[in-house]
Amino acid sequence: MSTAPSQPSESPDPTRRRLTRRTFVATAALGTVSLYLVGCGTGDSSSTATPSSTQVADFVTVSRILTGVSELPTAPAAAYLTALEAAGLQLSPNAFVATAFGTEGAPESMSDLERMGATKMPGADDCMRAIAGAWWSGMVSAKGGATTVVAFSDALVFTKVHEFTQCYGTTGSWSAPGEKAT
Secondary structure (H helix, E strand, O other): OOOOOOOOOOOOOOOOOOOOHHHHHHHHHHHHHHHHHHHHOOOOHHHHOOOOHHHHHHHHHHHHHHHOOOOOOOOOHHHHHHHHHHOOOOOOHHHHHHHHHOOOOOOOOHHHHHHOOHHHOOOHHHHHHHHHHHHHHOEEEOOOOOEEEOOOOOOHHHHHHOOOOOOOOOOOHHHOOOOOOO
């Protein structure tokens, strides 16, 4: 048995360029950047505007009423507001919040939102559900079905479901009412 390396049947064409690792990586990087830039050009500039600190504070105030949670994490508030503004709702969250504040100042309850007329605006139900849903799920759904994950660990559902608890005993012991841990 021969252990000599096999020879190619044809000699390589000297005019043919070889694809090197560097060329492959550069081409892949260029393609990735191109796709990213094409994706960035699809939205309008108003949907990416950063909200002011007053807009964020007012949004949090109204969000406390809509979620029923008095202590909301403030870190994701601006990101929620930005994503909701870009979601294509019939009534924008900024317009809803501005109406909720009206001329009397910060609303403190749902009855204040109703009295100011915010809940009667066209698209108010969807807007209120989108705001509460964003805080609870950490995600914002846009028209066309796209979903943006804004926050994971700050989502209210995560903080409420994953609180520290006590071990109750054997597997499944929690499912039998009245049974005590062993």
